[in-house]
Amino acid sequence: MSLKARITEDMKSAMRAKETARLGAIRLLLAAIKQREVDERIELDDAQIVAAIDKMLKQRRDSIAQFEAAGRQELADIxxxxxxxxxxxxxxxxxxxxxxxxxxxxxxxxxxAGVKDMGKVMAAVKPELAGRADMAQVSTRIKARLVG
Incomplete structure (x- = not known):
């Protein structure tokens, strides 16, 4: 089963179970996938869907930091x-x-050999780690290895 089909099935089960919060989150994900498919006129494969989810996760983490800084814990919890x-x-x-x-x-x-080659190393590891690791942290690790 493709990732998109799995997400759609989870949406249907959330509807049946009347899990409104979960349903809302899944609908946001499906809307982001559909928007990208319409904009680019393509059908997203699993790797592209994982990249879209990764982007959404990053947005959520940024929002949490801002909500907590503003003292809006109820929004951070969502x-x-x-x-x-x-x-x-x-x-x-x-x-x-x-x-x-x-x-x-x-x-x-x-x-x-040095920091100037960091782009080459990032390009080599990115396909292997896409969606499986925070690429900002991977970048920091690569830089530390190349400098030291």
Whole structure:
């Protein structure tokens, strides 16, 4: 079953179970997928859907930080719930050891010697880690390895 079909089935089951909060989060996800499909005139595959979910998760995390800074905990709680719903559709997260091994392999494969080669290393690890790790943290790790 494709990821889009699974999301649609989960929406139907949330409707039947009258889980309004979960239903709302799933509908937001489906709307984002549909919007991208209409804008680009394509049918999204699972990898592109994971990228869309990843973008939504990042937006939610940014919103949480702003809501908590403004003292709006009730809005931050809604965003936390949406993250928990969206996270269910993401692939299993990569372990720290797996990330380090992929970075080491990419550094050897690309012949990276310094920070100027960071783009090459990022390009090599991104397909392997897309949706499975926070790419900002991966970037920080790569930079630390290239500098030190």
């Amino acid at each position: 965003e936390h719930f949406e993250i928990s719903v969206l996270q269910a559709y993401m692939p299993e997260a990569a372990s720290d050891e797996e990330i380090d091994a992929l970075i080491a392999k990419a550094m050897v494969d690309t012949g990276a």
